[in-house]
Amino acid sequence: MFDRSRATDAGGRRLLVIADSDSYVKWGAALASTLPSSWRVQLVVLASPVQPSPTQLRHALAGTRFSAASARVVHLDDLDGLLDVFDPHAVLLSLRGPFVRVVAPLLERRANRPVLVSGFPGLTIPAVPKAVVYREQTDLIVLHSRREVREFRANAAELGLGTTFALATLPFLAGAPAEATDAAADAAPTPDVVSTAGVAPAASALPVDAPARTDLVFATQAKVPAAREDRVHLLGALAELARRRPDQRVVVKVRARRGEAQTHDETFDYADLMPEVDPPANLVVEDGPMAEKLATAVALVTVSSTAVLEAVALGLPALVIDDYGVSSAMINIVFEGSGLLGSTADLVDGRFRTADAAWLADNYFHAVQAADWVRRLESFVEARELVPLRRLPRRRDLSGGVLRSAFERRRMLGEHDRSLLGTLAWGVGVPARGAVRRVRRLRSRIVRGGAPDVVSQRRPGWTTETSADARRVPLDMAEV
Structure with a gap:
């Protein structure tokens, strides 16, 4: 008690x-x-x-x-x-x-x-x-x-x-210096950040002479890139990097193994796609705590992951792949101006980067006292x-009242929902939601005149096109 x-x-x-x-x-x-x-x-x-x-x-x-x-x-x-x-x-x-x-x-x-x-x-x-x-x-x-x-x-x-x-401060950045990068606001150089405020950071060659740090780590993200061909393309670049550096491991760091749940569903598993790139022995898939992987990492690459911030906090060079676009859908807009964006061509050549100090000061590396x-x-x-705290009213209620609330509960709990109302709401709500989504898609096509807008995506040597819908923020981004 x-x-x-x-x-x-x-x-x-x-x-x-x-x-x-x-x-x-x-x-x-x-x-x-x-x-x-x-x-x-x-x-x-x-x-x-x-x-x-x-x-x-x-x-x-x-x-x-x-x-x-x-x-x-x-x-x-x-x-x-x-x-x-x-x-x-x-x-x-x-x-x-x-x-x-x-x-x-x-x-x-x-x-x-x-x-x-x-x-x-x-x-x-x-x-x-x-x-x-x-x-x-x-x-x-x-x-x-x-x-x-x-x-x-x-x-x-x-x-x-x-x-x-x-x-x-993002709690994963335990390795960040106590006085992070506020000096960048005055355009003054700081030893805590590899780059200097106001100066575009140059690409840095991989340091390969540290025996304790030999791994090149790729931090996966369940949502991006979403397309199967993009994932195979990215794995191909990692495989080529591994072939060029046979004395180093290239680690595909995953959040979950087959059958394990994640915050977001992952349609195409990297381990399943690996045979398509004829992987060398030093290209491996591993799970485990990110801090553990970074302890032996010489550099980190990602499409969009907080792991890049962990790497920066540890002073490791990093690379944020932009071949598949820089957009809300790719969850990488935040890295514009960071100096960390680069292509899979940069990845294959080992051209990793350091972050711009002014960007760091405004993005995740504020001083501790802030x-x-x-x-x-x-x-x-x-x-x-x-005084007891007041109730916080739900000003933006979802339509559907009690039945909608029961549906949302069932959606989150799945088979763990014990309520009869939840079962009823699910039986009614799933078909209704499907109908609403079909109507929205049809309306979207009509607004666009029946033809999707296209936006080019950068890839070394070739171009793909995708619907403008891909530039919009996914509905479930707010769920992360």
Whole structure:
């Protein structure tokens, strides 16, 4: 039993982390681990179709204050009982956007409800308005760069929402220097960043003389590139790089193995595609914690992954592939101006890059003292200790009322939904949603005059064309 008399004692504050997928488990656990040691923290994983496997859970919690043994998997219906026992001052909803929309109302109806916090596990540029709508029933949204805070505040203002946003350092950047890159704002060089503010960084040759760091790591992303031929093309470049560097391993770092769930579905598995590029022995597919892979890495390549930020924090050269476009759909717009974008031709030739200091200062590498999420969280907790927090109304309700809410719950819980209403809503909602999507596609074709717009994508030696729809932000980007 907990001593209720400690409720107003800062040393007795409690945070409950509620997570769902592997990336959200990793982010929630890592963020909570940066709280002062006076906070007592517990982490649970909601039973759902995307819950991590035991191996994924162990990898996600590596380096945090949690262990796989201490992280319980709980059903959504059992959450009230857990809250009654642990009685948290705050709850971090480390969940995909639609799941926040399902869980937040359950917490809001509690007497003297806890402070509700949400956020994102990775890159959130461009800032999608729908991501704010999903999280409108939380008190605090944690972001990880000055640019993100600016863009999300603008979205909230346009939507008429009074959401509070806070700045944190991405918890995976533990290797980043304490005084990151604020000096870049004054266009002054800093030894903490390889490049110099105001000067375009040149490509750097791979350092191959460090015996402890020999691997070239490719950080995969489930969503991009989406097309099968693009993935085979990328694997082909990695295979050629491996052939040119037989003394180094080229590691395709995946988030999940066959049968394991991820935050996003992955249609084409890299391991399955590997035979198509006649891989040399030193081109391998591995899972495991990213920090573990970077410990032996000499450089990192990705299409779009927060792993590139981890590499930069460790002083490793990196490359963000732009062959398949730079767009919202590719989740790589944030890297414009970073100096990290390059082609698969650069990859094959080993031309990796260092990041521009001014870009770093505005994107994820602010000085430690600029982060204010703990202060803002504690302000909310202190206010709650004086007066119970008000309920946060759902201003932008989804059409469909109770049946729509039951449908959203079933969509998030899948077979873990025990409710009869959820079964009914699913039976009605799936065909209805399919019909709506068909109508939208038809309307889109009519607006475009029956012919899709095309946009060129850069590839060494050839060009592909894709529908303009690919430039739009995917609907589920707000779910990450």
